Amino acid sequence: MGSVSSGGLLRGAGGFPDCRSDAPTWLGKIGAKELLVGVLFTAGCAAPTLSHFAAAGIAGRWPLIACLAFFAALAWCNCRAIESWEAGKRESHVPLQAGLLSLAGAMMAAGLALIHPGAAALAAVGAASSLLLLMVDRIRYRISTLMLRTLADVVLLAPVVLLAWGAHPA
8 A cells, every 4th residue: 555645634654644745734723732732731720629539529619620731721722932032033923922821810710710719729720820921922033942932831830829829729
C-alpha cells in the first residue's frame, strides 16, 4: 500500500493518519496543543481536591468545577503567550485573551461571592493572574526570553496567595 496524495488519510506502508493535513484548520488556530496542556496542568493541580468529590458529592461542587474550567483557560492562554513570544511574533493575542479572561474571572467572582465565597476568591485570584499575564506581555520587549517565560509561569502561582490567607474553595 503506497501513500495517498498530500491531503489523503494514509501515509506510507503503515497507513497511519497524517495529523498535519487532516486536522481541521481551526484546531491549529486555537492552539490545540496549548489547550491540552492547560487542561492537563489544571487537572494535575486540582487532583487532590478532585479526589474528595466522591466523598462530598459532586452536586454542590459546580462552583469549583467552573473555577477549574477558568484556570484551564488561563493556563491555555499562558501557553499560547509563551509560544507566541518564543516564536518572536510581533502581533500578540495576549491582550485580548487575557483581558477577556480577567473580565470573565471578575464576573465569576462577583456571581459566586454570596453562594460560594471560596470559589469566588479563587475566581478573583484567577482574574488577577490574567491581568498579571497581560502586564508581562506589555514588558515582553524589555526582558530576556527566559525571564519572560519565568514570569509567565509565575502568574499561574497567584492562587497560592489563598493558601497563605487560609481561604480555600471547599
